[in-house]
Amino acid sequence: MAAPLLALLDGTIADVTSPLVRADDLGVVRGDGVFDATLVRRGADGAPHVRDREAHLDRLERSAEILQLPAPDRAGYQRAIDALVAAWDFDARPEALIRLVLTRGPESGGDPTAFALMAPLAGSAVEERERGIAITLLGRGHDGDEVAAMPWLLPGAKSLSYSINMAAKRHAVQHGFDDVVFVAPSGRLLEGPTSTLVIDRGGRLLTPSQDGILASITLEHLMRDAPHAGLEVAFAALEPADLLSADGAWLLSSGRLLAAVTSVDGEPLPRSPLDGELRRILDV
Structure with missing residues (x-):
């Protein structure tokens, strides 16, 4: 399976093997966070399309509100999605999933953790x-x-x-x-x-x-x-x-x-x- 791509909300591609989440992040130790996922693949015009992008961002916002998390940085997630799509090799992997992740952040206090991860769609799917x-x-x-x-x-x-x-x-x-x-x-x-x-x-x-x-x-x-x-x-x-x-x-x-x-x-x-x-x- 091809390695996933990781993007930060400033639109930069990060090394997926480098530490990003702290060990005391509440998303890790308590599952205290939200995510959403959407399919990306080439359309009939040959260009990659993110399916229902706005609807998935809307649902991420609703999920965050239900958990009383800070509102997701919608523009930041848009930047991250665009960066992932631009960097993805659709010839090698024509379909992929982008996961948008938001956690409450470190248990000891601090900013929420937010990133987007793109990985090939499983062959079984x-x-x-x-x-x-x-x-x-x-x-x-x-x-x-x-x-x-x-x-x-x-x-x-x-x-x-x-x-x-x-x-x-x-x-x-x-x-x-x-x-x-x-x-x-x-x-x-x-x-x-x-x-x-x-x-x-x-x-x-x-x-x-x-x-x-x-x-x-x-x-x-x-x-x-x-x-x-x-x-x-x-x-x-x-x-x-x-x-x-x-x-x-x-x-x-x-x-x-x-x-x-x-x-x-x-x-x-x-x-x-x-x-x-x-x-x-x-x-x-």
Whole structure:
């Protein structure tokens, strides 16, 4: 895997192997910080494009506000993104992810830590776009609307505290699956560790209600552009039976973009006849 590129908010490219974060940084010792990530790749015009750049910066700002962090230096992150894109070798690695990171800074006091990191998109993400993914359903301790009423649980924030999400994905892989969709105690479907669920029910596109769920920028993209193709995406209270009886389903995310769900806990799921249209809409 090619080495990632690191940029500071003044627009300089830094040595990714040199120390940047202090050992007592609260982002390291407590996961006290936020991040966002967006895909960068060449467009049809041959120029590199940062997908939904402004929307990801907006979400970084919302996440920082939820955690009561200082407002991100938006202009600085713009400089960092531009520097990374200018320095990236798109011939060698045509798709990459840029992560925007902001922590509370050193525990002993000081400025927040802020940087942007660009790394190649994982080959598995590209493969899963094409072949689809096998998912498993795993329980999560709270219903979405319960979390929404508990601001101390940081609903809607993309925080650095991602250990549970990553543990869920590791559990899935260890048991022969590619990814996860969480299920609330009420039995309602929620989201994946790093993705959003959309199902096709008789030509209607449905996605779980987003109470207490991180707002998906890829879903927003789909909801904005689907009507131009005669499709509509609606929020709904979905349960596992809705997924298992669907005409197809997908997981959406900023890096992988769109991956068809091929099975749920070993039960095969058909590929939706709308799969090609959603790929066109999302420019997969």
